[in-house]
Structures are given as C-alpha cells and as structure tokens.
Amino acid sequence: xxxxxxxxxxxxxxxxxxxxxxxxxxxxxxxxxxxxxxxxxxxxxxxxxxxxxxxxxxxxxxxxxxxxxxxxxxxxxxxxxxxxxxxxxxxxxxxxxxxxxxxxxxxxxxxxxxxxxxxxxxxxxxxxxxxxxxxxxxxxxxxxxxxxxxxxxxxxxxxxxxxxxxxxxxxxxxxxxxxxxxxxxxxxxxxxxxxxxxxxxxxxxxxxxxxxxxxxxxxxxxxxxxxxxxxxxxxxxxxxxxxxxxxxxxxxxxxxxxxxxxxxxxxxxxxxxxxxxxxxxxxxxxxxxxxxxxxxxxxxxxxxxxxxxxxxxxxxxxxxxxxxxxxxxxxxxxx
Numbered sequence: 001x002x003x004x005x006x007x008x009x010x011x012x013x014x015x016x017x018x019x020x021x022x023x024x025x026x027x028x029x030x031x032x033x034x035x036x037x038x039x040x041x042x043x044x045x046x047x048x049x050x051x052x053x054x055x056x057x058x059x060x061x062x063x064x065x066x067x068x069x070x071x072x073x074x075x076x077x078x079x080x081x082x083x084x085x086x087x088x089x090x091x092x093x094x095x096x097x098x099x100x101x102x103x104x105x106x107x108x109x110x111x112x113x114x115x116x117x118x119x120x121x122x123x124x125x126x127x128x129x130x131x132x133x134x135x136x137x138x139x140x141x142x143x144x145x146x147x148x149x150x151x152x153x154x155x156x157x158x159x160x161x162x163x164x165x166x167x168x169x170x171x172x173x174x175x176x177x178x179x180x181x182x183x184x185x186x187x188x189x190x191x192x193x194x195x196x197x198x199x200x201x202x203x204x205x206x207x208x209x210x211x212x213x214x215x216x217x218x219x220x221x222x223x224x225x226x227x228x229x230x231x232x233x234x235x236x237x238x239x240x241x242x243x244x245x246x247x248x249x250x251x252x253x254x255x256x257x258x259x260x261x262x263x264x265x266x267x268x269x270x271x272x273x274x275x276x277x278x279x280x281x282x283x284x285x286x287x288x289x290x291x292x293x294x295x296x297x298x299x300x301x302x303x304x305x306x307x308x309x310x311x312x313x314x315x316x317x318x319x320x321x322x323x324x325x326x327x328x329x330x331x332x333x334x335x
Contacts, residue, residue: 012184015191020053022195026202038205041091041098045084046198052078069121075179076114076126082133083107085168089140092208093147093161106136137172140165160204167197167204226254226261240280243307247273278315281305285312289328297324 023046030043059066059074066074083106091098113129116122144165151158171194178190233239233253250273251261265273285304288295301312316324 009184012187015188016053016057019191019195020050020057023049023053023198026198030202030205037096037098038088038091038208041088042201042205045081045088048081048084049198052081069117072121072126073114073117076110076117076129078175079129079133080107080110082136082172083110085172086136086140089161089165089168090143092157092164093144137169140168156207160207164201164204167200170194170197226256227264229254230261230264234280238280238284240277241284241303241305243302243305245277245305277305279319281312282315282319285316285324289324293328300324 027043027046027050030039030046033039034043055074055077087098087103087106109132110129113125113132117125117129144161148158148161174186174190174193178186230250233250239245239250239253247261248258251258254261262273265271265276269276271279281304285300288300288303297312298309301309304312306312306315313323316322316327320327
C-alpha cells in the first residue's frame with residue numbers, strides 16, 4: 001500500500017465524501033423549489049460548495065505537488081463563498097435585497113483580487129482579500145443585530161435570523177481553523193461541524209416568514225384603481241378556480257401590468273399572488289368538504305382550482321398543519 005494512503009487520508013476522504021453528498025442533496029432539494037427566492041439563493045450557495053468540493057478532490061487526489069502560490073489561489077477561490085453567504089443572510093433580514101446589481105458589486109472585489117494574484121502573486125493581495133471577507137462578515141453581523149432589534153420579541157423571523165447567522169459564523173470559523181492549522185483532525189472537524197451547521201440552516205429556512213418586512217419596511221402604496229374589478233373577479237366570478245390562472249392573466253383582465261398587480265398583493269395583502277389565490281382555493285375546498293363529506297380528494301383538488309392533488313395537499317398542509325384526510329376526520333362534523 002502506498003505510504004501516502006494513510007489512515008488519516010482515508011478518514012479525510014470519507015469525511016469529505018460525506019460532506020460532498022450532503023451538500024449535493026441539500027442543494028438539489030432547494031433548487032427544486034427555485035420559485036422561492038430564499039431557497040433558490042441557499043440552493044445556489046450549496047451548489048457552489050459542491051463545485052468547491054469537486055475542485056478540491058481533483059486537485060488534492062489528482063496530484064501530490066502543489067506550489068505555495070497554487071495553494072493560495074485555491075484558498076482565495078474558496079473565499080467566493082463569503083459574498084454568497086453575505087447576500088443570503090442579508091436577503092433574510094432585508095427582504096427583498098438580492099438583485100443582479102448588488103450581486104455584481106459583492107463579487108467584483110473578489111474577481112479583481114483573483115485576477116491580480118493569478119497575474120502577479122503577492123502576499124498583499126491575499127491580505128486585501130481576507131480583509132474584504134472580514135468586512136462582509138462584519139456587515140452581516142451588524143446588519144442582523146440592528147434589524148433584529150427592530151423586530152418584535154416574539155417574531156419567529158428574529159430567532160431564525162440569529163440561528164442562521166450563528167450557523168454561518170460557525171462554518172466560517174471552522175473553515176479558518178482548518179486553513180490555519182493544517183492537520184487531519186481540523187479538516188475532519190470542519191466537515192462534521194459545517195455539515196451540521198448547513199443542515200440547521202436548511203431546516204431554518206422553512207420557518208422563515210418574510211411578511212414582517214412587507215408590512216414594516218415598505219410603505220403601502222395607495223390608490224389602486226383596479227381593486228373593485230379585482231374583487232369582483234375573485235369573489236363573484238371565482239376566476240381562481242381556473243388551475244391555469246397566472247398573475248399575467250389577472251393583470252390583463254383588470255387593465256394593469258403584472259408588476260403593479262404583484263406590488264398590490266405583496267404590499268397591501270401581505271401575500272404573494274400564488275399564496276393569495278391558493279388561500280381562496282382552500283376556502284372553496286373547505287366549503288365543498290362541508291357540503292359533501294364523501295367527496296374524494298381528487299375531486300376536491302380539481303374543483304377548487306388546483307392543477308394537481310400534490311399541490312393541493314402541500315397548500316392544505318401549509319395552512320392547517322394536517323393533511324386533507326386528517327382534517328376531514330378530526331375537524332369536520334360527523335354524520
């Protein structure tokens with residue numbers, strides 16, 4: 001057996017492989033829900049982490065001799081995860097925050113430092129890049145604390161924001177430890193602790209309710225002339241029973257544009273268009289269940305405007321915390 005293939009190498013390989021599979025699984029689960037901004041952003045971060053793993057595996061296990069400059073460049077590439085994490089945390093506390101302009105601004109310094117070091121390696125460039133990361137991390141911490149101080153004490157978003165911030169800080173600390181102390185035990189510790197921290201972040205995202213931002217931070221616009229027409233279409237004509245209904249369709253019906261209508265739902269109704277329509281559909285389904293206790297779930301789903309039974313189940317679970325079947329058994333009056 002080759003001397004380089006030691007017990008420590010096997011342990012690191014196993015820990016790194018497990019971490020890689022965990023990141024890939026979480027990224028896949030999140031990116032499947034790409035319509036939710038927070039989950040899309042977190043899924044993108046974890047997908048980037050997967051690419052970093054692939055890069056490390058190719059470099060670490062593909063060759064034995066890596067120069068100091070090459071190792072520094074690899075470490076600098078890893079730091080691209082910092083602006084991604086900063087944008088993610090700021091999206092949570094300042095929703096909506098992430099856009100193309102801010103993303104470019106956050107990444108430009110890192111791209112510049114990488115190009116500069118690749119052309120002319122210098123210790124000063126490394127220091128500048130680490131300093132930039134420190135500024136971003138400090139910005140995350142200060143912004144989160146200041147925003148949380150404005151939130152009501154019992155707001156779930158406040159606790160969740162702090163939990164996610166603490167998890168991201170833990171990931172950063174163990175990563176720095178593994179860079180400073182290059183020992184097998186620190187690498188294994190990094191993979192274990194960061195894996196646990198990412199799982200905490202993953203499950204915390206499902207608890208986030210961003211309605212507080214809409215109600216508190218954004219001034220509600222007045223004078224929506226289409227409100228009466230919209231109310232008639234939704235409550236009288238029940239257009240929500242059309243499973244193919246889109247916000248563009250509704251905007252065309254009431255003579256406005258998609259963005260203006262979306263602004264109305266977000267700011268005046270404290271809800272997205274999809275959530276608002278699904279709530280109307282659920283109310284309709286509950287009335288159908290009251291009138292006919294024998295109606296099947298497939299019929300309920302299609303008659304209430306849902307395009308699939310699975311979508312109906314998810315929406316029902318989100319609102320009531322139980323499946324439609326359990327709701328009918330536990331909450332509906334028996335004959």
